[in-house]
Amino acid sequence: MNPRFDRQHHPNHGLTLVECLIAILVVNLGVAMLAAPLLMVAATRLRNDRINQATELARAEVDRLRVMMEQGVEIRTTTLNVLPPASSISATIGQADQLSAQPPPNSLVDCSGALGLPTSATQACRRRLNNTEFAVQVYRGQLSVNSSNLVLAYPVQVRVYSAEAIPVTTSATPVTQEPAAMTSSLVGAETRPLAVLTTEIIRSDSSETLCRLTNCS
Numbered sequence: 001m002n003p004r005f006d007r008q009h010h011p012n013h014g015l016t017l018v019e020c021l022i023a024i025l026v027v028n029l030g031v032a033m034l035a036a037p038l039l040m041v042a043a044t045r046l047r048n049d050r051i052n053q054a055t056e057l058a059r060a061e062v063d064r065l066r067v068m069m070e071q072g073v074e075i076r077t078t079t080l081n082v083l084p085p086a087s088s089i090s091a092t093i094g095q096a097d098q099l100s101a102q103p104p105p106n107s108l109v110d111c112s113g114a115l116g117l118p119t120s121a122t123q124a125c126r127r128r129l130n131n132t133e134f135a136v137q138v139y140r141g142q143l144s145v146n147s148s149n150l151v152l153a154y155p156v157q158v159r160v161y162s163a164e165a166i167p168v169t170t171s172a173t174p175v176t177q178e179p180a181a182m183t184s185s186l187v188g189a190e191t192r193p194l195a196v197l198t199t200e201i202i203r204s205d206s207s208e209t210l211c212r213l214t215n216c217s
Contacts, residue, residue, distance in 0.1 A: 091141030
């Protein structure tokens with residue numbers, strides 16, 4: 001029997017060094033091809049989870065302001081410290097969407113007061129949810145008041161950013177107003193708000209609120 005033929009077809013014949021190297025190369029290429037998509041999926045899922053958390057924070061902020069009005073707390077123009085800071089955009093009731101032109105925050109502060117509100121529309125309050133830090137920017141438009149200076153309604157907007165997005169120096173990349181979206185694209189995502197909520201806070205227990213808002217005689 002030909003010994004050369006016997007070595008090639010022997011049942012215990014192993015892999016050659018070249019075959020091992022080729023197998024290792026194929027496995028490494030497969031892992032490399034799968035790594036990038038898997039990392040992208042993980043990053044997108046993490047970001048979408050943070051968007052959901054940010055939306056929850058924005059809703060909680062609006063609910064807190066709405067409950068204050070619905071409980072009949074008398075807020076007058078002399079006690080505006082219980083309201084969000086005024087925006088530089090003069091939006092009135094029915095024009096809440098105009099608040100989207102408000103400049104983004106330029107500082108992150110610890111809003112440790114009883115109401116937990118910033119003192120300026122360009123400040124963002126530090127908030128924590130599920131061990132994740134966020135920056136909440138809340139501001140209002142023009143107030144609708146009665147003859148006794150009782151606040152009847154006002155438009156409000158809440159933006160929630162990642163806390164890391166707020167610039168700590170003037171040379172840092174500024175954040176933007178454009179809201180983020182649940183997408184696989186992460187380009188510029190770190191500078192956009194994770195959630196934006198725009199609404200109107202209306203005092204429902206005042207008999208003149210509806211009349212004033214609808215301009216009845």
